[in-house]
Amino acid sequence: MPAPWITYRPELKVLDCTIRDGGLINSHQFDDGFVRAVYQACVDAGIDYMEMGYKASKRLAAKDQFGCWKFCDEDDLRRVVGDNPTPLKLSAMADAGKTDWRTDILPKKQSVLDVIRVAFYVHQVSEAVDMIKDAVDKGYEATANLMAVSRATELEIAQCLELLAETPASTIVVVDSFGSLYAEQIEILVKKYLEYARPSGKQVGIHAHNNQQLAFANTIEAIIHGANRADATMFGLGRGAGNCPMELLIGFLRNPKFRIRPIYQVLQDYLLPLSRQVEWGPYVQYMITGQLNQHPRSAMAARASDRRDSYVEFYDKLITEE
């Protein structure tokens, strides 16, 4: 039997989405020093991709209410990464329905970005297909991130995969937005995604949330079943329960190109201090929304209220509403 915890698969690539997913808990208001520290840690740790933020529409999101990482304007990116003279590839996420992608995503030759990750729900797949084509036409690598897959039916998923297989996307990502999936469901989804991805030369990725303390375990599970793209964040930073912690993922992977010490350094110097100002992690309310396969918004509201310690009240409310 293979022992993947001893050896490694060279094709496996890791994406850091600390700033992008983490931006959802502080309105993307990271200062340059923080972003630069995460960038440098990614470079030093041998991580393959770093996601800098969103390409949100300025018509829909007022620029003065959010930090610049919601928009990833070229000037803001270059202020931190310069021309990015490193092997680390940079990505931005573009949400279907929330991005002026025709105008705001520049031709690749004018951008320091390498990858556009297109995020969408089942009902937005047609726009996502157009966005992927547009990004690839402009010179980027593009990925397809079908969100909230735990709420989609098998038929919906299959139809999306059929459409996505025909796009020039490099990767289709299994996204457990609500942190509700167990390992066996991850296995089923990864295998299903691979059925469509492999024949068209695409990779499958995994993006897990930590509501049930399964983000790392499910990421390993996806890797074992053939996912070659894994998302993680420093200290598990991310909305609500957070994401797969990079420090756990890199500790697991055995490719000697990865180095874990720079990750401990940025945890110590930047993430730990941040954790004293803003909360994320697998708190009980997030666990409950994960168990119930719900969006974490009710849990975020409860955590932000003065009823944050009233677990039973929260549970009763959600169960009654089900």
Place this chain on the structure above:
Amino acid sequence: MPAPWITYRPELKVLDCTIRDGGLINSHQFDDGFVRAVYQACVDAGIDYMEMGYKASKRLAAKDQFGCWKFCDEDDLRRVVGDNPTPLKLSAMADAGKTDWRTDILPKKQSVLDVIRVAFYVHQVSEAVDMIKDAVDKGYEATANLMAVSRATELEIAQCLELLAETPASTIVVVDSFGSLYAEQIEILVKKYLEYARPSGKQVGIHAHNNQQLAFANTIEAIIHGANRADATMFGLGRGAGNCPMELLIGFLRNPKFRIRPIYQVLQDYLLPLSRQVEWGPYVQYMITGQLNQHPRSAMAARASDRRDSYVEFYDKLITEE
């Protein structure tokens, strides 16, 4: 393919070891109200077993330096549970080398305990065999908990299992003392344990630690591969990184005999307040000892020191000592 997250296995039984494993972080000094609340939550939640503490030798451990749950004297037990007129079975853990088991473990008819769980390292297996026989002779159910299995060789494990298969133990437990095992290793161990346990009519159990945020995931993994006894603790309370959280395990299991609401209640009323006085959970230092397959004692020392935030220093120290 079976869908164990939809249905359930009636043979599967859950053991709460909140007071026993949790006692390792506060010298077993729980007040009666706390123990009674956990006991009542177990009864109300439909949990099968509750472990009340250790049967430690009073020659080796001074009674005035520890709470009574290190010794589980009959008077102390009955002060909380009376004659335990409930379906909840009660256990105590007896460590090889640290228990005056011949005298301190009373005949079952004089005790409110139902189960003696014998904990031991590889080199103590002979005493463990005697302890198991003694407990069963006295009228108890007995289990064999081979600790720190991640540091034992396959040959050692096989030899222990061979000996244990011949004892009257009801259960042999896979114990990941250092929280270092990944799901695939859990699978291999559970299958190996079952090879020896099944022919002699024994069950296999799982006791996981949360150093790498894998305690719940590994518990599920063990269950999927045939473990029918699962340990967990309220809020994941336990030494160092803690254990598999009961609230996650019960949320996963689909047997309608289990009820999760009483667990949220005890979390809210007792465990959350405790978490403000004493620390446990998958902090970075515990993750590092887990990744390195080491006893968590260096991590506990670091967390208790004024260098608790110096992750890199801790990592460098451990790597140098390796």
